[in-house]
Amino acid sequence: MDGTTVRVGLLGCGNVGGALAQLILNDATEIQARTGLALELARIAVHSTARERPAPIPAGLLTHDAAAVVNDGSIDVVIELIGGVEPARSLILQALKSGKPVVTANKELLANCGAELIEAAATSGVDLLFEAAVGGGIPLIRPLRESLAGERIRRVMGIVNGTTNYILTRMTEAGASYHDALAEAQQLGYAERDPTADVEGFDAAAKAAILASVAFGVRVVAGDVYREGISAVTAADIGYARRLGYVVKLLAIVERSAGEVAVRVHPAMIPTDHPLASVRESFNAVFVEGDAVGELMLYGRGAGGMPTASAVLGDLLDAAHNLRTGGAGRALTLEATAIRPIDDLESQYYLNLEVVDRPGVLAGVAGVFGEHRVSIKSMEQEGLGEEARLVFITHSARERDVQACLRDLHHLDSVDRIGGLLRVIGPE
Amino acid sequence: MDGTTVRVGLLGCGNVGGALAQLILNDATEIQARTGLALELARIAVHSTARERPAPIPAGLLTHDAAAVVNDGSIDVVIELIGGVEPARSLILQALKSGKPVVTANKELLANCGAELIEAAATSGVDLLFEAAVGGGIPLIRPLRESLAGERIRRVMGIVNGTTNYILTRMTEAGASYHDALAEAQQLGYAERDPTADVEGFDAAAKAAILASVAFGVRVVAGDVYREGISAVTAADIGYARRLGYVVKLLAIVERSAGEVAVRVHPAMIPTDHPLASVRESFNAVFVEGDAVGELMLYGRGAGGMPTASAVLGDLLDAAHNLRTGGAGRALTLEATAIRPIDDLESQYYLNLEVVDRPGVLAGVAGVFGEHRVSIKSMEQEGLGEEARLVFITHSARERDVQACLRDLHHLDSVDRIGGLLRVIGPE
Numbered sequence: 001m002d003g004t005t006v007r008v009g010l011l012g013c014g015n016v017g018g019a020l021a022q023l024i025l026n027d028a029t030e031i032q033a034r035t036g037l038a039l040e041l042a043r044i045a046v047h048s049t050a051r052e053r054p055a056p057i058p059a060g061l062l063t064h065d066a067a068a069v070v071n072d073g074s075i076d077v078v079i080e081l082i083g084g085v086e087p088a089r090s091l092i093l094q095a096l097k098s099g100k101p102v103v104t105a106n107k108e109l110l111a112n113c114g115a116e117l118i119e120a121a122a123t124s125g126v127d128l129l130f131e132a133a134v135g136g137g138i139p140l141i142r143p144l145r146e147s148l149a150g151e152r153i154r155r156v157m158g159i160v161n162g163t164t165n166y167i168l169t170r171m172t173e174a175g176a177s178y179h180d181a182l183a184e185a186q187q188l189g190y191a192e193r194d195p196t197a198d199v200e201g202f203d204a205a206a207k208a209a210i211l212a213s214v215a216f217g218v219r220v221v222a223g224d225v226y227r228e229g230i231s232a233v234t235a236a237d238i239g240y241a242r243r244l245g246y247v248v249k250l251l252a253i254v255e256r257s258a259g260e261v262a263v264r265v266h267p268a269m270i271p272t273d274h275p276l277a278s279v280r281e282s283f284n285a286v287f288v289e290g291d292a293v294g295e296l297m298l299y300g301r302g303a304g305g306m307p308t309a310s311a312v313l314g315d316l317l318d319a320a321h322n323l324r325t326g327g328a329g330r331a332l333t334l335e336a337t338a339i340r341p342i343d344d345l346e347s348q349y350y351l352n353l354e355v356v357d358r359p360g361v362l363a364g365v366a367g368v369f370g371e372h373r374v375s376i377k378s379m380e381q382e383g384l385g386e387e388a389r390l391v392f393i394t395h396s397a398r399e400r401d402v403q404a405c406l407r408d409l410h411h412l413d414s415v416d417r418i419g420g421l422l423r424v425i426g427p428e
Numbered sequence: 429m430d431g432t433t434v435r436v437g438l439l440g441c442g443n444v445g446g447a448l449a450q451l452i453l454n455d456a457t458e459i460q461a462r463t464g465l466a467l468e469l470a471r472i473a474v475h476s477t478a479r480e481r482p483a484p485i486p487a488g489l490l491t492h493d494a495a496a497v498v499n500d501g502s503i504d505v506v507i508e509l510i511g512g513v514e515p516a517r518s519l520i521l522q523a524l525k526s527g528k529p530v531v532t533a534n535k536e537l538l539a540n541c542g543a544e545l546i547e548a549a550a551t552s553g554v555d556l557l558f559e560a561a562v563g564g565g566i567p568l569i570r571p572l573r574e575s576l577a578g579e580r581i582r583r584v585m586g587i588v589n590g591t592t593n594y595i596l597t598r599m600t601e602a603g604a605s606y607h608d609a610l611a612e613a614q615q616l617g618y619a620e621r622d623p624t625a626d627v628e629g630f631d632a633a634a635k636a637a638i639l640a641s642v643a644f645g646v647r648v649v650a651g652d653v654y655r656e657g658i659s660a661v662t663a664a665d666i667g668y669a670r671r672l673g674y675v676v677k678l679l680a681i682v683e684r685s686a687g688e689v690a691v692r693v694h695p696a697m698i699p700t701d702h703p704l705a706s707v708r709e710s711f712n713a714v715f716v717e718g719d720a721v722g723e724l725m726l727y728g729r730g731a732g733g734m735p736t737a738s739a740v741l742g743d744l745l746d747a748a749h750n751l752r753t754g755g756a757g758r759a760l761t762l763e764a765t766a767i768r769p770i771d772d773l774e775s776q777y778y779l780n781l782e783v784v785d786r787p788g789v790l791a792g793v794a795g796v797f798g799e800h801r802v803s804i805k806s807m808e809q810e811g812l813g814e815e816a817r818l819v820f821i822t823h824s825a826r827e828r829d830v831q832a833c834l835r836d837l838h839h840l841d842s843v844d845r846i847g848g849l850l851r852v853i854g855p856e
Binding site for chain 1: 447451455458459462463559565566567570571574575576577578579580645701703705706707708711713718719720721722723724725726727728729732734735737738739741742744745746749750753754755756757758
């Protein structure tokens with residue numbers, strides 16, 4: 001690093017990379033005035049140098065050879081925006097090994113190989129920063145790592161996937177069915193043609209693993225995360241939730257208790273006056289509960305080229321400042337941890353049963369709950385012609401008991417269908 | 429600084445200082461395991477060493493002599509939690525001059541002498557950190573200084589005073605009058621016996637000055653802030669706001685445009701689906717709008733011993749890390765700026781007039797609006813016996829024109845009373 005100029009090597013120039021290049025090229029003078037750091041976009045490794053870019057990028061900066069960018073001795077900081085595990089992993093390891101700080105937004109890589117990368121950064125004494133990997137433009141990783149460094153965090157609950165939040169918002173506010181809301185999200189470009197990664201919770205699960213790692217300093221990978229998506233959530237569930245004072249959100253939840261960490265992604269009912277309940281459309285938010293700080297929420301754009309590039313730029317300036325002062329930010333250390341099985345979860349539950357409408361049915365159903373020590377907090381019955389729908393909210397119960405309950409309810413003649421099961425967040 | 433042990437000198441041991449002492453004394457081992465930094469509470473300067481403390485504090489740590497703590501060569505970091513301008517200012521300047529980083533939560537001092545302190549810190553190359561000065565436990569100053577270092581911030585709007593937010597929440601949700609809601613807040617300990625600093629917006633104005641300084645890197649002091657409190661807000665205004673799709677909040681707003689900075693505190697109507705609208709009770713939140721990042725909101729406990737101490741602890745660990753690595757965080761530089769007069773504000777307005785109920789009155793009132801080029805967006809009329817109430821929402825207009833309008837309306841025979849004027853945030 002030569003004086004105040006920071007030479008940046010960018011790997012990948014898609015949606016986020018293109019936006020970042022635009023920010024650096026357009027705002028370099030203003031950024032220098034504000035921070036004293038002159039950012040110079042030195043080289044950009046891309047898949048195809050011939051492809052049209054959304055922003056005008058000097059053609060001379062483009063190269064096919066990502067390894068050459070990483071190994072270029074004149075480059076001070078490497079930014080990885082390729083995505084996926086390989087070759088991103090090898091390129092980042094090589095950069096760190098040669099003493100270059102790395103900024104990445106790669107949630108898939110971090111959720112699978114995070115510990116390896118973090119260790120490599122610590123060994124080399126350089127920064128590995130990844131604010132943009134969770135919650136796009138929302139300052140989230142830095143507050144958790146720095147502002148809350150002395151805080152005993154109990155739980156983090158996040159709406160970390162904009163696609164599913166958009167779909168659930170449309171189902172809630174317009175009464176749309178899941179399939180109509182998904183189709184609308186696809187039309188607007190919020191959902192992919194194959195929406196599996198979003199709607200089945202894989203994207204949120206990767207982010208949950210990263211959140212758990214950072215919030216608790218533990219080693220959690222995507223495969224540790226219990227995961228359910230939103231494709232089984234019905235308009236009826238959402239309607240009942242609303243009537244009972246709740247909204248349905250897909251939550252990534254990480255909790256610590258008694259030496260174990262629980263990490264899960266599933267749709268849940270949250271009270272309408274909870275701050276997460278008012279996070280609408282494709283916005284993201286992360287709600288943090290700590291012993292001293294109480295309740296915090298960080299809210300914003302969880303995706304999109306510009307918001308995500310803004311977070312990458314913040315990290316880049318941090319790494320550049322640390323380079324200039326000859327240091328690095330605080331290294332993360334990840335300890336091994338036991339993962340709490342979902343069967344051990346204690347939660348309230350919402351349960352929606354379609355039953356035959358005849359005397360004695362409720363007694364039979366209630367008997368099954370009682371056998372498994374699942375206590376009912378409230379019940380509503382609604383006639384549906386020859387059938388009836390029973391909607392229950394339980395008191396806090398253990399997941400394994402509720403699941404055993406469901407298995408027994410399936411075998412009751414009087415139960416036609418188990419319509420929905422949702423975990424309920426909130427006070428008893 | 430000897431190896432990893434950080435000797436902390438604490439000035440002030442009231443609500444926040446006591447909570448911080450408790451956190452350091454109870455959690456030192458856990459904090460060391462997580463961060464590698466051993467915090468040692470070395471000395472605590474207090475007004476009265478005989479006073480009972482809420483937490484058990486070793487009596488040997490207490491001293492009357494704050495200057496001796498600052499000048500103690502064995503102390504690494506000074507934490508100022510005395511409040512007020514003097515002697516806090518002199519003590520902080522002395523600490524910075526002798527090369528000790530300082531953490532403070534002192535909004536009054538920062539809002540009046542911030543530039544002097546920031547310059548002293550930069551000259552000595554040590555940290556001056558003040559996360560807890562605005563928004564209590566909410567990570568706010570660090571995200572603005574670091575995560576958003578490369579962001580062109582357009583506007584920051586905050587609910588930064590918990591007392592007034594509690595009062596407005598009670599007025600909104602329970603239909604309470606201002607005086608009853610204030611009395612309730614006083615009974616619960618949310619409001620002081622003399623509530624002036626909160627309800628007239630002085631506390632929020634100090635925080636607005638700090639927010640403007642940090643968000644825009646400009647020199648703004650409390651006296652630059654246009655300020656109106658909530659004591660003139662009526663239950664009727666809040667009722668009309670709700671009917672029109674708004675809630676009333678006391679906002680601290682800082683905006684940058686065309687080389688000028690606008691900084692103001694006043695009650696405002698915000699749309700019910702705006703994220704700030706769901707910030708209830710004594711919670712705080714700050715909404716940030718930036719060119720690249722879009723919309724962000726940071727929400728949490730804006731006051732209270734433990735949440736505020738949590739933010740101080742985060743700063744302390746930051747300063748300690750920087751000391752250990754021989755550097756300092758990024759220094760703030762504050763440029764001089766022109767302050768935009770409130771007369772130049774462009775906003776929508778809510779206006780509530782009590783008028784004589786006879787033909788031609790509306791025409792007269794509308795004529796006054798027209799003369800001053802204030803365009804009406806919507807109007808509602810409600811009978812009040814012999815009188816009528818006219819409620820207007822204007823299109824975007826200039827403050828000076830609206831004020832001129834009000835002066836003329838006062839002179840109309842048909843206007844008995846101008847019931848309320850509120851600025852309206854939101855799309856046209």
